[in-house]
Amino acid sequence: MAYATGAVLIAALAAGCTGGTGSGGSDPDGKPGTPTVSAAPPGKYLTLPDACRAIPRATLKDLLPGTADMPEARQDKVFEGTATVTYDTDRRIGCRWKSDVPEGTRSIHLDFERVVSYDTAVSDDDRAREVYAKKETAADLPDTALPPETPDASDDASPSGSGGPDASTDPGTDGSESADGTEGADGKGATGDDKGAGDTTAGSPADSLQPRLLDKLGDSAFLDDTLSRAGAPARHRTVSVVFRTSNVIVTVEYTAQPAMPSEVPDSKELQEKAQALARQLVDSFND
Template sequence: MAYATGAVLIAALAAGCTSDSGSGDSPPDSKPGTLAASSAPPGKYRTLPDACRAIPLATLKDLLPGTADMPDAQQEKVFEGAATVTYDTDRRIGCRWKSDAPEGTRSIHLDFERVVSYDTSVSDDDRARGVYAKKEAAADLPDSALPPGETPDASPSGSGHADSGTAGRTEDKDGTKDGGSPDSTDDAENTDDADSSDDASADSSDDTTSGSPADSLQPRLLDKLGDSAFLDDALVQAGSTARHRTVSVVFRTSNVIVTVEYTAQPALTTEVPDSKELQEKAQALARQLVDSFND
């Protein structure tokens, strides 16, 4: 009988310990659950591709004309590209290609940036949206680049694009430069617009049918390219005569921001790089890159 009483006592003590242990564990269990619920989701991409291997060989040959006439060893060096210096290739990686041909120089710069938020309340995608918005604002797109019905204040770039976006660079397809000397052919074409400081007006005067083709070549937002995208186009005078044009396409896909820069500098100083060709090829490359991320 004493033995039974002792057994009952031991069982009661064991039950009490089990009950205490359960109540003591419940706060830690609820805390991790609360943190998990409040943590923002990570971005879709955890790594970046090798930038120097991101462009197919056939595309490189198209973007870098004149390489077909180079010796094999020189071609291989051009197509290999040169990696840009970065301190963390998991967060940022880039590559450059350049070809020098009798007709001129072409170069490509590709940059991948993977955005990571260290704030548990802000997702990687939201953080990437903010980084992309700053790049778009820095491009200072003209008001005409905004989607229909959207005011300048509603754009991440803010207001005043039409004035400030064309003051420091030349962007029209025929190479007329703000504060500079246009080509002799441009002088004849733009005589009636000499009193106008609006690049868009100069563009429309060059088009004999309507202003829309010229307008379509202005720096602008792009549709159906990643989650957000824009295009910039700048004609720069290097030195006293040489001019080069750089078309930049920047897009965001989830938490990765991709920048494509495509530059052309003709061998003849009287020749102006063609916006239409450069823009089409830069956009085609950007679309290829978006598709490769989705594969």
């Protein structure tokens, strides 16, 4: 009889423990009121578009001069593009187009990268900001890429036309190019034969075409402009526009190589077309 009483007591204690853990009234760690840390939100984009279908045919015709005069079968081949090799098309996808005509070669490389953070404390957008920032740093943009500072009172101290210390400075000879108008040591920017191509912003034509940050293009954006070294068998220029929209980073590379080695690709034209394409892509992401 005593044995039965002990068994009943043990069963009652076991039942009490089971009932306590299944009530849902406390946290698993046994500390009621402990706040739960939620995971960082995912990015806006969960998939990527087909890069080889991202640029309309009419836009490709404009970016690849001479294709409109090609036989239809050859046009179709050029406009079809060639997908770049990737191992996860949900994370990265790209495409290349190229046209060879008597006047020269034009090519486009489009790259989409969807950034995913594997750290629950870091959102996809924050991780994408880090990846974009590294690309911007690697581009090594000149100091002119920074927004101009607001003049302070000391800048207005000297009267207009008074011939201060900088009055004799020749505009355009700020060290970005040599006195004879050749390209800078890094081969970047609109220099040499490209000078005087026109100006679309404040400042000299060369300054307006320098590699720089871009406003109102996605969440962040920059433009790079690289010209091959003088003396190369064929001179080519590549304009790159890189922008971030939420957790996706898009890179547009637009390259021109004239048939004649003495010709220098026009920086202004390439930059305008590359930026127009980038704006078109941003709008397609927002649709």
